[in-house]
Amino acid sequence: MRKVTGVQGRAVPLNKADVDTDQIMPKQFLKRIERSGFGPYAFYDWKKDPDFVMNVPAYQGAPIMLAQQNFGCGSSREHAVWGLEDSGVEAIIAPSFGDIFRNNSSKVGLLTIVLPQDDIDYLMARHEELPTAELVVNVEAQTVAVADGSWSRTFEIDPFVKHRLLNGLDDIGLTLQHGDDIAKFEETRTELKPDTKLAALNSLKVG
Numbered sequence: 104m105r106k107v108t109g110v111q112g113r114a115v116p117l118n119k120a121d122v123d124t125d126q127i128m129p130k131q132f133l134k135r136i137e138r139s140g141f142g143p144y145a146f147y148d149w150k151k152d153p154d155f156v157m158n159v160p161a162y163q164g165a166p167i168m169l170a171q172q173n174f175g176c177g178s179s180r181e182h183a184v185w186g187l188e189d190s191g192v193e194a195i196i197a198p199s200f201g202d203i204f205r206n207n208s209s210k211v212g213l214l215t216i217v218l219p220q221d222d223i224d225y226l227m228a229r230h231e232e233l234p235t236a237e238l239v240v241n242v243e244a245q246t247v248a249v250a251d252g253s254w255s256r257t258f259e260i261d262p263f264v265k266h267r268l269l270n271g272l273d274d275i276g277l278t279l280q281h282g283d284d285i286a287k288f289e290e291t292r293t294e295l296k297p298d299t300k301l302a303a304l305n306s307l308k309v310g
Contacts (some may be wrong), residue, residue, distance in 0.1 A: 104212040106271035110194045110240040111250070113165035115156055116230045122170060123177030124204060128186045141182055142189030161234035169226050170197040175204025188213050194240050196247065198223050209264045210273055214240065216247060216258045225254075242268055 132144040149155045156162055168187070174197040175183065184207045187195070194214040205215045218226075229249070230236055237250040242265065248255035266272070 104210075104271050104273040107193070107212045107214055107268040108242050110166050110214065110238075112167055112237055113162065113235060114167040114169050114196070114226065114230045114238050115162040115165040116169045116227045117156055118169075118171060118227050118231070120171035121173045121176055124175060124180045124183035124201070125177050127175070127183035128180060132186075133180060133182055135182075138185055139189060141186035142191070145183075145186035145190045159234070164191055166191060166193040167238050167240070168192050168195045169223065169230060170195055171223065171227075172198045172220075174200050175208075176201035179203045179207070181207050184208050184211055184213055196223065196226065196238075209261075209267060212268060212271070212273075214242065214268065216240065216260075218247065218256055218258060222256055 126149065127145055128141065129144065129147050132141065132147070135141070146155070146157060150158060152158070174195060183204065188211055192213065194216060195208075196216045196218055198220045199217060200208075200215050208215050226238075239248045239250055240246070241248075242260070245257050245260055245265075246255055247258060
């Protein structure tokens with residue numbers, strides 16, 4: 104997974120609460136066997152409405168999404184995260200998230216930021232009025248700010264998640280950090296047990 108040190112750009116104001124994973128990625132697309140290519144199907148049903156905010160030209164391609172309470176609730180489908188990531192969303196800012204959705208996001212480098220409701224309401228109103236306005240997110244400093252510097256907030260992030268994001272470590276990357284220990288273990292592992300040699304792990308390494 105790529106390193107996530109920060110995000111800067113326009114923010115699409117998805118001013119809805121309790122957006123669940125079924126709405127983010129409808130069930131008919133779950134039979135796809137690839138992890139990539141889900142972007143066009145994110146919010147598939149909602150996009151049929153020409154007035155849906157993600158259809159507004161000024162917001163298309165925005166790397167930041169603003170959302171309301173309990174974003175990503177519902178089923179545990181990872182496809183919802185993959186669809187958002189593939190559609191170009193790099194960070195989501197909301198008052199709260201579904202726990203499983205937030206955990207799935209951390210594993211692919213999709214940054215989820217929790218801010219108080221008053222801050223979300225301010226940002227929603229600002230970016231509905233000024234679609235081209237930009238936000239700046241700094242993961243190391245744990246800050247969200249408007250690009251002109253007139254407003255900023257800090258946010259909390261789990262230290263382990265922060266480490267993963269800053270270093271671009273998905274689950275496979277975390278495992279490969281212990282490559283030497285795995286190799287030493289294999290040197291003395293009985294041949295009667297399944298082969299888990301490091302070469303097999305390296306074959307899974309991406310990038």
